[in-house]
Amino acid sequence: MNRIIIAIVVVVLILTFGVLNEVYIRNSFTDISVRCVEIRKQIEAKDYEDAKALAKDSIDWWNKRRNVLELTCPHNEIKDFMMNLTTLYGAIYAENYQDALAISLSLEQDAQTRLGLLKFAPKNIF
Numbered sequence: 001m002n003r004i005i006i007a008i009v010v011v012v013l014i015l016t017f018g019v020l021n022e023v024y025i026r027n028s029f030t031d032i033s034v035r036c037v038e039i040r041k042q043i044e045a046k047d048y049e050d051a052k053a054l055a056k057d058s059i060d061w062w063n064k065r066r067n068v069l070e071l072t073c074p075h076n077e078i079k080d081f082m083m084n085l086t087t088l089y090g091a092i093y094a095e096n097y098q099d100a101l102a103i104s105l106s107l108e109q110d111a112q113t114r115l116g117l118l119k120f121a122p123k124n125i126f
Contacts, residue, residue, distance in 0.1 A: 025069065029115035030111075032058065032061075032062060033108050033112060033115075036104045036105075039055055040101060040105065042054060043092070043100055043101055048092065052089070055089040055092050062081070062082060063082070081114060084107055091103055
């Protein structure tokens, strides 16, 4: 009887961790995608200082999320995204706004693509 209870507890813990991980991944990539859209809107409105501040804030925000994401996701997926986010900040900082627009669009699509690759779905299992 004790083994059955232990097995049930282990299964519940695994399922709980899986659901929480799925929610965390979905929220992280959805939020960073929204941030990229906001940065792009700031650049299009020629509000470069706000765009730079938002890009820096997004890097700090992603760094906090990155620690947890690297526990459950492939490191390259997370590291590459961080490098691209830093490239966006660098383009804004260097006043290369056309490149910053292109990078923000790319990052937005990249976030959606990575979410599709990392979320729990039958196509990702088989």
